[in-house]
Amino acid sequence: MSEQARAWAAAAAVPDPEVPCVTVAELGILRWVEMRGAVAVAGVSPTYSGCPATAFIEMAIEAALCQAGFEARIERVLSPAWTTDWISDEGREKLRAYGIAPPEGPAGKAALFSAPEVSCPRCGSRDTAQISAFGSTACKAQYQCRACAEPFDYFKCI
Amino acid sequence: MALWEAVLELADDHLVLGHRVSEWCGHAPMLEEDLAMPNMALDLIGTARTLYDHAGALEGAGRDENRLAYFRDERAYVNCLLVERPNGDFAQTMLRQLYFAAFMEPYWRQALHSSDAVIAGVAGKAVKEMAYHIRHAGEWVIRLGDGTEESARRMQSAVRALHGYTGELFEAGADAGGVLPDRAALRGDWDRVIGEVFAEAGLRQPDGVPMQSGGRRGLHGEGLGHLLAEMQSLARAHPGAVW
Ligand SMILES: [Zn+2]
Numbered sequence: 001m002s003e004q005a006r007a008w009a010a011a012a013a014v015p016d017p018e019v020p021c022v023t024v025a026e027l028g029i030l031r032w033v034e035m036r037g038a039v040a041v042a043g044v045s046p047t048y049s050g051c052p053a054t055a056f057i058e059m060a061i062e063a064a065l066c067q068a069g070f071e072a073r074i075e076r077v078l079s080p081a082w083t084t085d086w087i088s089d090e091g092r093e094k095l096r097a098y099g100i101a102p103p104e105g106p107a108g109k110a111a112l113f114s115a116p117e118v119s120c121p122r123c124g125s126r127d128t129a130q131i132s133a134f135g136s137t138a139c140k141a142q143y144q145c146r147a148c149a150e151p152f153d154y155f156k157c158i
Numbered sequence: 159m160a161l162w163e164a165v166l167e168l169a170d171d172h173l174v175l176g177h178r179v180s181e182w183c184g185h186a187p188m189l190e191e192d193l194a195m196p197n198m199a200l201d202l203i204g205t206a207r208t209l210y211d212h213a214g215a216l217e218g219a220g221r222d223e224n225r226l227a228y229f230r231d232e233r234a235y236v237n238c239l240l241v242e243r244p245n246g247d248f249a250q251t252m253l254r255q256l257y258f259a260a261f262m263e264p265y266w267r268q269a270l271h272s273s274d275a276v277i278a279g280v281a282g283k284a285v286k287e288m289a290y291h292i293r294h295a296g297e298w299v300i301r302l303g304d305g306t307e308e309s310a311r312r313m314q315s316a317v318r319a320l321h322g323y324t325g326e327l328f329e330a331g332a333d334a335g336g337v338l339p340d341r342a343a344l345r346g347d348w349d350r351v352i353g354e355v356f357a358e359a360g361l362r363q364p365d366g367v368p369m370q371s372g373g374r375r376g377l378h379g380e381g382l383g384h385l386l387a388e389m390q391s392l393a394r395a396h397p398g399a400v401w
Contacts, residue, residue, distance in 0.1 A: 049283045050176075050204025078208070079275055081282025107286075132190035133294055134197040142190070158286045 007040040008033045010068035011061050017053050018137045019155075021098035024057060028086025031077050033065075040070035045082040048138040048158075083107040084157050095155055096121045101143065103157035118154050120145035130154075162216035163236070163332035165277075166226070167374060169209035170237035173227055174382070175258060176202030177389055181245055191248075194294060198255070201287040205280060212276045228393035232383045233376040236331065240323040242373070242382040249309070250316040252298040256355065257320060259291035261327045264347035268339035277337065296355045303359025310360065317361055325369030332374070 001009075011033050012025035024030040024044070031043035042061050046054040058074045065072035084103040087095075092102035101121045115130035125147035132142045133156075140153040180199035186192040210223035240258060245251045266285035272278045302309040327348070328341050356363060372378070393399070 046204075046283070048201060048204065049208070049280070049287060050200030050202070052200065078279025079282055081279065081286075132194060133290060134190070134194035136193070138197055138200060142193075158290075 003040075004033065004035050006068065007035065007042075007065060007070055010064050010070070011040075011042050014057070014060050014064050017056050017060065018139075019095070019098070019100065021094045021100075022087075022091045024061060026088045026091030026094065028088070028091075029057065029082055030061065038071055039073055040065050041073045041075055043075050043077040045077045047082055051138050053137075084155065087155075099152055100140070101152055101154040103155050105157060107157050115141075116154075116157060118143055120148060120150060121152055122150040123148040160216075160332065161274075161334050161337055162213045164334035164338055165209055165213040165216060167236045167238075167331045168338075169206045169213055169226070170235050171241050171258075172202045172206035172209065174235070174237045174385065175241035175254075176200075176206060177385055178241065178243075178245060179251070179255070182251065187248060198291055198294070201284075201291070205284050205287075208276065208280050212280075224393065228390045232378055232386055235378065235382060235386070236374050236376060237378075237382075238323070238326045239370055239373040239379060240320065240327065242379060242385065243320060243323060244381050246316065246319065247312055248298070249302050249312040250319060252295045252302070253313070253316040253320055255291055255295035256299050256352070257324050257327075259288045259295060260348050260351040261344060263288035263292055263351075264344045265339050265341070268344070272337055272339075274337045292351060296351075299355050299361070300359040303356075303361045313359065314361060318364060318367075321364050322367045322370050326371040326373060329371055329374070 011030055012023060014024045014030075016022055016024055016027055016029075019027075027047075029045050029047060031045055033040060033042045035041075042065065044058055044061060058076070062072045062074050085107050087102065095102045099121050101118050104116050104118055115133070117126060118128050118130075119126055120128050123145060125145055127146040128143050129146060130141060130143055131151070135142045135153055139156055139158075141156050142151065143154045144151045176199045179195055179202065182191070182195040183199070184192065186195050206227070207223050210226045214221040214223065214226055240254060243250070243254055263285060266281040266288060269277050269281035270285065272281065299313065303313040304310070328345055330341055352363070
């Protein structure tokens, strides 16, 4: 395995601190890892402008690279902005299994005054209602299933 | 006048409004709103942080985000007057949020094409967040405006209290040399969103209200000094403190 591939594998395995069922690679916030001389440099994108986990995620990735024996540096990548479109199919399945409904459809299509239709992660019903557009973390909204009554988090499409 | 000062104006708008919105944390009228308020505040403060760092780098005098946020006095703040207005009741807070977000959403949409890579990067995130704020605040303005007699009365009085602070949003501040969007050109977009929401809410925009301005020149209302005193006291009592 090349040094670059080994560094990627180490960084990519870091779980997201707020949604630990998925890794930073599956969420798409780890953009790239490249070797610059002996230094492994990881490009990381914040999910939301004010996401309090951003600094923590950067530290965790740096620590993982150090543990794998690399001298490490993090670069914050603002442009192009992170979008939920970059969450991998595997990541979406893991979110659903964890009880969080993954984002529906491509980003940027949301109408101004309508909440998106979301499938219940427990029973799969489309008969769900938004309780609040804001949830326990910046990336989630609160929903409830009318079919099975389960309240659940929806990973907002952004 | 230079680009860094124009970026500082934007940063101050976001920090001051973010702090105002955060004042609702623990005081909102229901649990969902108690989650929504800090979420919206975080969006605004997060945007401000990147803008402050960028303004500091452009200025080139070694000031970082903390220096700019915590160690400038009221007269050095260049936010517009709308964002420093006190929270008042829930109607006033939500109308202020709608007025601001309905301006910033088209602003960031334009800024996506800025020649400044940091501004374009900030815009990519902020444009989506502002769309959420428009939706959330807009729904409340409609719900209250079209609600009970009392909620409608409070909503209309919020319009009277805040409308005179909206003109400043469209005034040119520091000269950004074409790197930032032309504020005056966003009037049509703003009017359209506000018009739609007001029509549904049964509210009307008052005519002939004199427009207040001065924030960009450091001339502020009494409230900003109190806000800064609270926000800056810890950093000033323990300069350079870390966790
Ligand atoms: Zn269900």
